[in-house]
Amino acid sequence: IMIRFLWSNLKGYRFLVVFIFGATIFEVLASSYGIVVIKDIFNAVAPPPQPVKGVPPPSKEPSSPFNLVLNLYSPTSHDPPTIVTFLIIVLVVLGLLDAGLIYLQLFLTSRVAQNLSARLRKKLFDQLQRLSLDWHGKQKKGDLVQRITGDIANVEKLVTDGLVDSLGDILILVVAVYFMWTTQWQLAISSIVLVLALAVTIFSYTKAIKAAAKRASKSLGEVADVAAEDVGAITVLKAFSLEDREATRFNRYVGKSRQAGLDAGALQAQFTPVVNILVTLGSAFIIGMGAIAIVMKGRFPIIDVVANPVVTAGTLTLFIGFLKNFFQPMKDLSKLANVFTSAAAGAERMQEVLDQAPEITESAAPYAGPRRLRGEITFEHVVFGYTPERPILKGINLHIAAGKKVALVGLSGGGKTTLIKLIPRFYEVNQGSVKIDGLDTRTIPLALLRRNVSQVLQESVLFEGTILENLKLGRPEATYDEIVAATKQAHIHDTIMLLPDGYQTRVRERGKNFSGGQRQRLAIARAIVVDSPILVLDEPTASLDVEAEVEVLRAIDTLVVGRTVLMISHRLSTLGNVDEIIVLKDGRIVEQGTYQELKRQNGVFAGLLKEQNRYNVDYQGGSVIVPRAEIDHLINQQPQGARPPRPPTPVPYPAVRPEPVPGLPARDPRVVRGSRNANPQQPLNARVLIEVDGQIVGQRPLDKPVLTVGRLSSSDVQIPSQRVSRLHAKIRWGKEYGAWVIEDAESLNGLTFQGLRVDQHVFRKGDRVYVSPSAAILYELM
Known part of the structure; x- marks a missing residue:
């Protein structure tokens, strides 16, 4: 997976990577031949060993190919001074070549790594922007930031420190085996046996280190998420004196991250000493066998075998030199294992995001309609829910004529936003x-559709840059005069001109150097510049004080002229000037009409209006605090014929906070308890059905203690959907619950039960747990 990930993202740099690999090969050869040259120097100056019957004496001539070069200079036999002088010159040349190739490797590798990191960040950020709000609503911001920063940094570190080093280490092993085998194959066999022992040790740890590294990366994302949440809500935190509470919560996540890091570090700490012990024993054994063979007239001790070829001082020097090159790569690979597994875990987490298909797709048919729409809006039998099992909007039919101003009101959670x-x-x-305008929005290009819809929300966001750049966000080609005209209409021009740099004033993070009212008026000016035919106002004055609200309302009065306006407001007494009011309750339109018409009907709207006014000084109701029964009566009363009777609302299975189980770490507060088996040691006879796009595509009996859930064919419960992670979840028999339990395996889309994302869910008969918006697992008893 890691190699495929790198290869697909190194497009345009592949030739450079191949060139780096070629330089690595030559660097390894230059370094290895340096050891061979040292062996030849020792053989040239050392006295000849005692002859061994049946074993040819060693040559004092340089090894190939250096002997060929020396023969070109002097084809006759060479004396030791000539050989040594020649070999010293070769040693210097090889050292200079080795140094130059190392510089080339490091320089080019750093260049490739930086370009790869920039490409991945751009690619991942672009993908995050294209994914739907529904998907983003299920993610943690800190975890997504960790994928863009920390996970990409791990991949960059692999390319910088591991890619060339790992290739070089493998080549060193191969070249070392070759030279040791051709020099003295009997000692080389002992070296190969030790290499196999090291390989088993190294790769037995790799899987555990990878899992620990992935948990550590996940926990770092949780720490970042909590930190971002608390820093963003620092005012609320201080207002309620929550410093100690949040410090405790943050420390809990830091402790979890620390423990995950300690687990990975503990494995690495065990790993390196084991490698060192094997290296030390191997070096002592091989050097000892070779040294004793020299003094024992060419026979190895213990096994009493004749050394063939003869072991010389040069042979021993070569083995001592290659022992470092032979075992050091194995030690390096043990260190690179952590780098590689961290990068592999990061690449997998990034690929999970890149594999997510945008839920909002463009129409394949070419668009030939107008570029600017008139603003006539029609909802026809619209049903929508963030999860299929819990619809928010239930059969909405609504027509809004172009240029009309419509207000949406109702209780919170009614479906207005x-x-x-x-x-x-x-x-x-x-x-x-x-x-x-009669065109299905699915046939209109997204960019064109959204240029025709401007929005002013409860809390408008300004981006890093200047005021001028923020005002031109929706229409970069707008002229300076058009910007000034828009700010004057929004009653913010004079405020801007009082700033030291005027329209070039820098905006700090999310516009914190402006008041709430100023940010809203800047947002209104931005909407005026875009000049969209449809305007959405979602409580634009909800968080403002009276003075700021007056300023914003003045700006809105200018903005709404000549546009189709949809306004959400809880301040019902301010809706007297809209053309129509739509009252939503439980996802349905229950009333529709003008302000005066709905007030006279004495229905839901009138009840809400009266409820809001009960704290006014002119309120003529009973006591200051209205009894609960009266409130319910005001909200629920309706005239005859106002709407058809509602069908009974299904009562969902309640999500119950579980009681703590001794010895079981709480994974998430939203753990749903199922019914217990009388014998918790005996698993219930059950199965799960696999549902994709509303169709049952498979089933799996729960026939072993732990089953894996994912999209790969190797999963016990395979779900054929790209929005399901490779290892998405695990289903296990929970003895502590006496029931089957499904647990999130750090997947991207997680688990959703009854509209709530959970990390763990205890099954009961008939439960449906979603693993993506279109895929679910249904639990049945058999």
């Missing part, structure tokens, strides 16, 4: 259609 997010296709409808 969800409804307006369907217009620019932030989400795809489950059933029905959304049309603009």
Whole structure:
């Protein structure tokens, strides 16, 4: 997986990588031949060994190919001074060549690694922007940031420190075996046996180190997520004196990250000493056997075998030199194992994001409609839910004429914000259609559709850059005069001109150097510049004080002219000037009409209006605190014929916080308990059905204590969907619960039960757990 990942992302640099590999080969040869030259020097100056019957005496001539070069200079036999002088010159040349090749390797490798990191960050960030809001809503921001920063840094470290080093180490082993075997094969056999022992030791640790590294990377993402959450909500944290509570929570995640790092470090700490012990024993054995063979007239001790070829001082020097080159690569590979496994875990986490298919796809048919829409909006039988089993909008039929101003009201959770997010296709409808000017929004290119829909939200965000750059975000070609005209309409121009740098004033993080009212007016000016025919206002004054609200409302009065406006507001008394009010409750339109019409109907809207006004000084109700029964009556009362009777709302199985189980670490507070088996040691006879896109595509009996869930064919429960991770979850028999349990295996989309993301779920009969928006696991007893 790691090699395939690197190869696919090194497009454009592959030739450079091949060139680096070629330089590595020559560098290894230059370094290895240096040891051979030293052996030849010792053989040239050392006295000849005692002759051994049946064994030819060693030659004092240089080894091939250096003997060929020397013969070109002097074809006759050579005396020791000539040989030594020639070999010293060769040794210097090889050293200079080795140094030059090492510089070339490091320089080019660093260049490739930096370019690869930049490419991966751009690619991953671009993919994150293209994924749907529904997908982002299920992720943790800190974990996504960790994938862009920490995981890519691990891959960069592998390319910089590991890619060339690992290739060089393998080549060193091969070249060392070759030279040792051709010089003295009997000693080489002992070396090969030790290499095999080292290989078994190294690769037995690799799998455990990889799993530990992945857990450490995941826990770092959780730490970043908590830190980002607390820093972003620092005001609330201080207001409620939550410093100690959040410090405890943060320390808990830091402790988890620390433990994961310690687990990985402990494996590495065990690994290196074992390698060192084997290296030391191997070196002592081989050097000892060779040295004794020299003084024992060419016979190895213990096994009493004649050394053939003869062991000389040069032979022993070569083996001493190659022992370092022979065993050092194995030690290096043991260190690189952690680098490689961290990079492999990071690459897998990145690939999980890159494999996610954008849920909002462009239409394949060419678009021939107008570039600027009029703004007529139609919802036809729209059904939508963030998870298929829990629809938020239930059969919405609504027509909004172009240029009309419509307000959406209702209790929180009624579907107002969800409804307006369907217009620019932030989400795809489950059933029905959304049309603009009679065109299904799915047939309109996304970029064109969203240019025709401007939004001013509860909290507008300004990006890093200047004020001018922020105002031109939606329309980069806008002129300076158009920008100024828009800011004047939004009543923010004078405020900008009072700043030292005017429109070139730098915006700090998310616009923190501006007040809430100023940010909203800048957002309104930005919407005026875009000049979209459709405008969405989602509580634009909800978090502002009275003075700032007045300023923003003045700007909005200018912005709404000539546009189709959808406004969400909880301040019902301010809706007297809209053309129509839509009242949503439980995902359905329950009332529709003008302000005065709905007020006279004395229905849901009138009840909400009266409820809001009960704290006004002009309120003529009973006590200051209205009894709960009266509130329910005000909200639920409706006139005859106002709407058809609602079908009974299904009661979902409640998500219960589990009681703590001794010895079982709590993975997530949202763990759902199932029914216990009378004998917790005996697994229940059950199976799971695999559902993809609403169709049952397979089933698997729960016939062993632990089953893996993933998209690979090797998984026990294979789910054929690209949105399912390779190892997505595990189903195990939970003795502590007396029931089957499914646990998230650090997957990207996680597990979702009844609309809530959980890390662990205890099955009960009929449960449906989603592993992606379109794939689920159904639990049945047999």
